[in-house]
Amino acid sequence: MIRREEIKSILEALLPQLLEEDSAVIGTNLVVLRQRLDHLKDVFPAHTSHSIAIKTNPHPKMLETLVSWGFGLEAASIEEVRMALAAGCDPSLIVFDSPVKTRAEIREISGLNGILVNVNALEELDRYDADFHGILGIRVNPQVHTGAPELFDVSKNESKFGVPVDYRDAIISAALAHPVQALHMHSGSQMKDLNIQKGALKELRRIADAINEEVPGKIKVLDIGGGLPTEPLSDQTKMEAYGAIVAEVFRDTSYSLVTEFGQWVHAEAGFALSHIEYVLEPNKVFIHLGADFFMRDAYTKPRSFPLSVWTEDSDEVLGENVSMDIAGPLCFAGDYLAHGVELPIALKEGDFLFVDCTGANTYALWSRHCSRTVPATWAWDGNSVVKWSNRSTIGF
Ligand SMILES: Cc1ncc(COP(=O)(O)O)c(C=O)c1O
Missing domain, CATH: 3.20.20.10 (Alanine racemase)
Known part of the structure; x- marks a missing residue:
């Protein structure tokens, strides 16, 4: 999992872009990806070649x-x-x-x-x-x-x-x-x-x-x-x-x-970031990624992704927690990223939810349900972010 300071660095690089143009982002952490692939090579016999499953990402x-x-x-x-x-x-x-x-x-x-x-x-x-x-x-x-x-x-x-x-x-x-x-x-x-x-x-x-x-x-x-x-x-x-x-x-x-x-390589090397659009009493938060990005989770068993909340100044929102449900943007009753997770009571519209370890079977399974477009994708190389693709439409 990425360390808190690294998340802060990613946000400092990414938020100025996101604030200007979008409500959510899909990211790859190239540093983590490289470490995992190096580990894979190290622990297998030398005469092994590794073909990474495309379907995962x-x-x-x-x-x-x-x-x-x-x-x-x-x-x-x-x-x-x-x-x-x-x-x-x-x-x-x-x-x-x-x-x-x-x-x-x-x-x-x-x-x-x-x-x-x-x-x-x-x-x-x-x-x-x-x-x-x-x-x-x-x-x-x-x-x-x-x-x-x-x-x-x-x-x-x-x-x-x-x-x-x-x-x-x-x-x-x-x-x-x-x-x-x-x-x-x-x-x-x-x-x-x-x-x-x-x-x-x-x-x-x-x-x-x-x-x-x-x-x-x-x-x-x-x-x-x-x-x-x-x-x-x-x-x-x-x-x-x-x-x-x-x-x-x-x-x-x-x-x-x-x-x-597939997933061993990719899962921890991916992250997603969404604006928090609404915080509704008593315990519901609405974000811009749901069963479209977390398709497998919404329809099968949700994975427990590490979550953290950040302000637009890249400061982590901390303090007393309260149990919340995180709802996605689709018109579909099962569209929840999580139920009953502990999130800071102080979180508010305009903050950001950082969802870690989302690199496997998420972007790859993007669902066209409700015809939402796929957010821009970015890669973090340890120092800066580079855009991999613009927000895109799934063809019909
Ligand atoms: C033939 C085949 N190879 C590799 C994989 C990748 O599996 P995993 O992501 O569990 O490593 C899959 C996954 O469905 C598969 O069907």
Whole structure:
């Protein structure tokens, strides 16, 4: 989480712009983003390449930034493949994971040298012909429960994602019969139990080893997906523990490893800022970001974002707290960022609510409900802010 002094510095740089032109802002903290990506690189084995999930934060400047720092991109649709290319990503660092790739899409990506394309079903394999210049992978459903919340658990038996690991023999035969060089597994988002995930990784390795026993060197790449919940950086992160598990499971192998993290990378590197428009008795505050920006939170389980209130002179509003509900601007009864949060009794119209850790699955899920436009986006580099994009309209 960003320190209070850093929030103050961000506001000192941002508020003069915001006061002039807008009611809310979406921000990226490049300092935090860089620290997290460095940590990711540090804790995984050296032969791992990290393709960051585009769907978590697809802003074109974000993608350009990740690419300029040497990271790859994971695309969940053909549109995201095009965005990755537009951001300058080398095809060999792009992973294409859509579960419903059309024949036209496969033709479109066939000429991209080294792109990793994971088929979602064995039936998809027949759609690739000799023109395909990428690396073909099979997505395996590990059929484990890692503690991911129901909505984000992609590893259940009836999941639509990947070939169930129970069909081990069919996976091996298909890999041997087609130009398959990779296996892929993503167990779900917000995995809690890394020991269960360790078992799933071991099984992935066993299948790869079995294929390579038949044809040595056939499986070259193992893509182990993303799926860790966000956490603050500390001396002992869950990511470090996961990196150690990965190193142990794949020690003494020559597989190239690929990851596809999304929210662990992005969540803490984002923030949002809104004018407080109304403070209504007895306990309701209205702001300019709601279920449009916090779409997943409004419709599923709200995350508890760190909140603070600031004046237009960039001073934090402190003092006695009172329990408040924070309502968004949409004409929809569920449009609340939070219920019953402690906020300073002194807050008033014209102050600002700073919402921290909003970098994942917020801007990316912007909802057109009530046709509100998307606020301008800005990036903080530790010294100053730079505008990434103007307020924009979602096309209809
Ligand atoms: C195939 C795949 N890879 C990676 C991710 C990123 O997951 P996370 O944000 O939990 O790291 C997702 C998320 O939906 C996914 O479906």
